Amino acid sequence: MVVDSKLYDVLGVAPDASDAEIKKAYKKQSLANHPDKNPGDESAQVRFQEVSAAYETLSDPDARSAYDRYGEDGNAQGGAPDMDDLFASMFGGSSFGFGGPPPPRRAQDAVIPYTVSLEDLFNGKTAHFSLEKNVVCSHCKGNGGKPGTHPKDCVTCGGKGRVLEQRQAGNGMIAQSMAQCNECKGTGKKFREKEACKKCKGNKTVPAKTRLRLDIPRGAYNGQHIVFEGEGDQLPETKPASIIFELKQTPHASFEVNGIDLCAVVHITLLEALQGFSRTVLTHLDGRRLKVTKNKGDVVRPNQVDVVRGEGMYDSHSRGRRGDLYLRYEVDFPTNDWAKSADEKSLSELLPPRRDDLPEDEDVSIDNVSTKPSELTNFGTNQRSRAPEEDTYDNPGGEPNVQCAQQ
Template sequence: MAVDLYAILEVEASASGSEIKKAYRKLALRYHPDKASEEERHIAETKFKEISHAYEILSDEIKREEYDTYGTTDGNGASHGGQYGYSGNPYEDFYGNGGGQEYGGNDFYNFFNNMNGSNGHGARGKPNKMRTEDAEIEIEVTLEDLFRGKTIRTTSTRNIICTSCKGSGAKKSAVTKKCVTCEGEGTVRKIRRVGPGLVTQEYVQCSSCKGSGKTYRSKDKCKKCDGKRTIEETKILEFEIVKGSKSGETIVLAGESDQYPGKETGDVKLTFRTKEHATFTRKGDDLYSKYKITLVEALCGFSRVVLKHLDGRGIQICTPRGKVIRPGDFIKIKNEGMPIKSSSSGWFGNSPSKRGDLYIEMEIEFPQDNWYLEKNDLTKMKNLLPNELHSKVDIRNQTIDDDSLPEANIELVTDFTIAKKDALPDYKEPETEQEEADHGYDYDGYEAHGAQPECAQQ
């Protein structure tokens, strides 16, 4: 049974490099032989070797990828019997050597090799150029940051190709030889089983020469990178958030991830998301807010600063005299929303004057019960406000003819309460026949479980 290196370090298979390093240090301190007693030293040494071996594999990007894919780290997955980890013909291990079958392993072997233009002579097809892993960063920004625009600066530490050995891992005076594992190609071909009776071949980096195609003596390795072919570099990265950018967008700095010889350099990606704002809600390029006024202000008008904008300006509103504000009304202020981010470039791109609109939802606070001081206040209010409905249609629909309703049939109701809209009962509409069928019920209301037995005729 294969050894689970992740279980040895007590981490998940999705653990990051820093988590693996942290777990290794913790376990190394716990099982270090120098800290164990004489009776437990042998066990500690064994455990310490397992931990060190697991860390050696999982801390190396190439070895870890090889381990995750194939469960092995032997360089090319080969056993001592053949180049591909099986026999000289890897398809024989899955299809046998004939055995009376119409097609055998040699047929599949020759077919796939001829597809690469080798005509059975074993010529190698060049693998696609590999790429280093992209670095991804996620941050939270405020709505003010997206309104004004912002530049994010962060310190980045990455691996770059060693400036001393130019990525070879060896001294300039070192005598190199062609790697016997990959035959100087830097990559090896592996056969991987993808299903019953199905296999595929792919190229992976040779772990013996680390993709260089050459080997050298250990004493000839580069002193600056210690033979790792890369060194660390620290620099400041800048990400510019353009005015009007939306939450969830990603800024990409191409070629700023880790470097490695023979690989295309990955990117650094910054994704930003907006924090919830106390005053504004963004919808597209428009801004929404709420403001509460009294009933007197709704009827008579008002003039005051209602909110502080995202750029620090105060927005003052003065309603016209006689203009009545009703519940649910919005005050729309043009060109006071978010800056509109344009995808075009040039003189007319990202114009700061082009912005969305601002919508302020007006909430009207009615007076509390028994608000009047004297009964005469009610009379004054009735004299000031209209006492009839404005629409003649509403008046006609709500008028009951006194001649058709005898006085004896009129009941005075005084026992009632005021019900709020959010406190009304929740009425569930009956399901239609189609909805019943979608939920697995037949039209008679019984749950359907496929075909039902028919009644036998008597």
């Protein structure tokens, strides 16, 4: 038996109504009394607020149980103990999320993306920054008020640090949730305007400028975090936040990175692929030119890969350790114009002979086909058509469909 049925009466349901019945009644009442459907009708607006408040309590199993046992004003009349007061008496003022001002929180760390080149990561770099942050007010020592004054309960939230927010949820429904009070920043306390600190205006912190020197170590990597502990925003009686720089590497025109290994493409001519070469092939990330020698007879084939040990990225976590540099060769064939103008007899004397036809067979025909340029990425674009469905035969009796043997 409930001690108070007022909220049930507002929704027009019995005290033993199910959750589904309460929800259905709320939807009906809220639609009927919605301000958009009753413009200028103050009584409808009041009714709408009463319906929303009733549903908020009765839709929550714990809140409904407490209401059934102690009524709407049970806490004020001493019927049910206030959870905030109970936990405050047990744990020295901590409400553990059951209302009341939350404990002081550490200011949020600031993550700042910083764009760097692969050369910066390979060689290291130093950069300087001017930043603005919030620091504890030196005038009031983070108290927020004048000497001898004390903050009062926030009028907006009633000292709870949180307020009830309503928002449209579609279909005429109103969703409600608890949010931090903007007036007191969730503390539940606020100084009166004439008692607030003149420097910070009661905010307890003031903006201040700072300079930071960012030292990117040699061998840093994409996505690495460089942390400045305690250099971020401050809040009274809490540890200062940190400023975190996150390195974002831009793509490089010549090198790819995987771990601490590097890879680069080296273009060579057909003559170099066949006869060898000795020349500088690329500029490294520190400006050095790398010279590669291939002796005559060491034929370099397309996409062949060589490795140069110890010429990769530095390992910033292991002193002196470096990765490897992989070189992938691409053979640049002569142009069509060069091939047309070249002396065929001279080329025939220098290059291996053409291949012969496949072995002839009298039973095999030969078709002349034409070719066109394409890309291997087109391989597989032609798929078979959907197969027609096979014929099926119904057999209602469920017995095997067998025929008698001819006598």
